[in-house]
Amino acid sequence: xxxxxxxxxxxxxxxxxxxxxxxxxxxxxxxxxxxxxxxxxxxxxxxxxxxxxxxxxxxxxxxxxxxxxxxxxxxxxxxxxxxxxxxxxxxxxxxxxxxxxxxxxxxxxxxxxxxxxxxxxxxxxxxxxxxxxxxxxxxxxxxxxxxxxxxxxxxxxxxxxxxxxxxxxxxxxxxxxxxxxxxxxxxxxxxxxxxxxxxxxxxxxxxxxxxxxxxxxxxxxxxxxxxxxxxxxxxxxxxxxxxxxxxxxxxxxxxxxxxxxxx
Amino acid sequence: xxxxxxxxxxxxxxxxxxxxxxxxxxxxxxxxxxxxxxxxxxxxxxxxxxxxxxxxxxxxxxxxxxxxxxxxxxxxxxxxxxxxxxxxxxxxxxxxxxxxxxxxxxxxxxxxxxxxxxxxxxxxxxxxxxxxxxxxx
Numbered sequence: 001x002x003x004x005x006x007x008x009x010x011x012x013x014x015x016x017x018x019x020x021x022x023x024x025x026x027x028x029x030x031x032x033x034x035x036x037x038x039x040x041x042x043x044x045x046x047x048x049x050x051x052x053x054x055x056x057x058x059x060x061x062x063x064x065x066x067x068x069x070x071x072x073x074x075x076x077x078x079x080x081x082x083x084x085x086x087x088x089x090x091x092x093x094x095x096x097x098x099x100x101x102x103x104x105x106x107x108x109x110x111x112x113x114x115x116x117x118x119x120x121x122x123x124x125x126x127x128x129x130x131x132x133x134x135x136x137x138x139x140x141x142x143x144x145x146x147x148x149x150x151x152x153x154x155x156x157x158x159x160x161x162x163x164x165x166x167x168x169x170x171x172x173x174x175x176x177x178x179x180x181x182x183x184x185x186x187x188x189x190x191x192x193x194x195x196x197x198x199x200x201x202x203x204x205x206x207x208x209x210x211x212x213x214x215x216x217x218x219x220x221x222x223x224x225x226x227x228x229x230x231x232x233x234x235x236x237x238x239x240x241x242x243x244x245x246x247x248x249x250x251x252x253x254x255x256x257x258x259x260x261x262x263x
Numbered sequence: 264x265x266x267x268x269x270x271x272x273x274x275x276x277x278x279x280x281x282x283x284x285x286x287x288x289x290x291x292x293x294x295x296x297x298x299x300x301x302x303x304x305x306x307x308x309x310x311x312x313x314x315x316x317x318x319x320x321x322x323x324x325x326x327x328x329x330x331x332x333x334x335x336x337x338x339x340x341x342x343x344x345x346x347x348x349x350x351x352x353x354x355x356x357x358x359x360x361x362x363x364x365x366x367x368x369x370x371x372x373x374x375x376x377x378x379x380x381x382x383x384x385x386x387x388x389x390x391x392x393x394x395x396x397x398x399x400x
Contacts, residue, residue, distance in 0.1 A: 022310060025299060032395045039392075064310070071313030073285055080288050089392050097292040099299035100310045111299065133291070144334050158334050176334060177327025212290050214326055221295075252287055258295035 022100040023107055024064040027083050027256065028093040028119045031056050041082050042075040044068075049082060052104045054112035056120045060086065061107060064100055071098070080255070087256035091126035093119060094256035122261065128226050129204060131260060132253030134195065134236065136217040138184065142246045143215065147183050154179050184215060191247075192218040198239065202231045207259040217247045221259035229254065 024042055031053045040046035040062075047062035060082065064070070076097060083094045101107050112119070148155045157176040161169045188211060195218040196206050205223030212219055224232045233251065240249040 028297070029392075030394075033392050034395060035392050066310045069311040069313050076285065076288050076292060080292050083292075086392050090394055094292070094296040096294070096296035096298050098310070098312045101299070133287075135287070140333055141337060144330075144337055145339070148334065148337070148339070154334075161331065161335055173331035173335075174324055174327045177324075177330040178322070180330040180334065181322045181326060209290070212286065214322065214330075252291075255291070256296075258291050261297050 020065065020067045021063045022066040022102060023104050024062050024070075025095055025099045025101060025107055025111065026060040026062075026079060027086070027095050028057055028059055028112070028123065029086065029090055030120075030123055031058050033058065033086075033090050035060065035086075039082060040078065042070060042078050044072070044074065046074075046078055052107055052112070054108045055116050057112055057116060057123065059107050059112055060092070061104055066100065070100075083256040084254070087130050088254050091123045091129070092256050093122055093126065093261045094258050126257055126260075129223050129257065130226065130229070130254035131221055131223055131257040132232065132251055133209070133219070133221045133255070133259075134199075135212075135219055135250045135252065136191070136195065136239075136243070137213060137248045137250075138187070138215045138217050139245055139248055140215060143184060143187070144180065146187075146246075147180050151179065151183060154183070181214060188217055192220065195220055195239070199232065199235060202228050202235055205260050209259070217243075223257060223260050224254075 024047070026041060026049070029051070033051065035049055035051055037048070039049040041049045041060075042062065043064055047064060049060055049062045051058040052061055079097050083092060086092045087094075101111065148158060154176060157172050157179070161172050161176065164172075192208055196208065199206070199220075199222055203222040203224050207221040209219040209221060222232070236249065236251050243249060
């Protein structure tokens with residue numbers, strides 16, 4: 001599949017019909033926030049982002065061309081980048097990628113007005129808090145060595161596979177791989193639990209995400225008070241040094257609280 | 264009154280891996296966050312979203328064979344030294360091996376460009392919002 005976006009029209013623009021636009025919605029924030037004029041969102045060229053307001057809340061929106069599919073890498077990045085930058089400064093409830101309504105009026109009448117109170121309450125809860133995501137992944141060689149050291153069956157299978165020609169060991173190789181997968185899953189469970197407990201005292205919320213890779217050691221979203229962010233990041237640094245070469249630890253954030261808004 | 268805001272864009276934390284890859288973005292914004300049509304249906308526009316499957320780790324025979332192969336390659340005798348060097352050459356996040364995941368073609372292709380995109384953004388001035396004083400005084 002190519003990324004071609006060839007227009008299917010004939011190019012007959014004589015009547016200059018208005019572009020078919022919708023209203024892309026990024027997230028919900030407090031009414032008293034203003035957005036800078038150079039803030040841009042999805043689309044090509046990226047559309048200018050504005051805010052529509054209702055009562056105590058507002059929505060971050062931009063025009064979007066509905067004749068073109070969404071989801072290019074630039075669009076995905078633009079969505080997250082805008083929300084994360086906003087979240088670094090003010091509370092925001094992020095919407096999942098791809099929410100498009102007909103007009104700004106529809107956003108007010110059908111999204112903001114009917115849910116005003118619950119959005120306002122959720123925003124109060126998010127005041128002064130942002131999300132971080134910890135992604136820890138076992139380095140391949142150390143974890144495989146651990147498996148071979150700890151598991152006699154795995155070690156025996158490896159020896160057998162090395163002694164025989166590849167054509168006759170398919171079953172052994174599948175069994176070995178399955179065993180490794182299971183052992184890593186058990187390690188992941190233990191390490192994820194340890195991570196959650198370790199950060200309990202410096203965070204206000206935890207969501208364990210599904211692993212995004214077969215060597216994931218932990219994939220956890222944390223909600224962190226801004227005043228505790230330094231403590232939290234220091235604790236992550238300590239974990240990283242403790243794990244050393246065994247686990248690659250990445251910390252994403254601060255970002256909008258994607259994992260902590262519920263519908 | 265407006266609040267002074269520090270440049271965003273995630274700079275300057277010690278020991279932090281910089282930037283997030285497309286895979287990280289996908290993990291976050293495609294299956295997390297508020298879902299609008301749980302709230303409203305009336306004027307939601309059915310805009311086509313390029314097909315993107317959220318990556319799910321499914322243990323498969325391919326995965327198993329790959330692990331077996333990796334174990335087979337391990338040289339137990341020389342493992343004690345030299346590991347960090349080997350490991351640090353592994354590329355992070357974005358593009359992975361062919362057996363990896365189910366991010367579909369469009370995104371995989373796009374992923375390679377993502378680093379550039381983010382880098383080009385990185386130079387822009389970042390503050391996006393400011394907050395009006397909540398109460399007049």
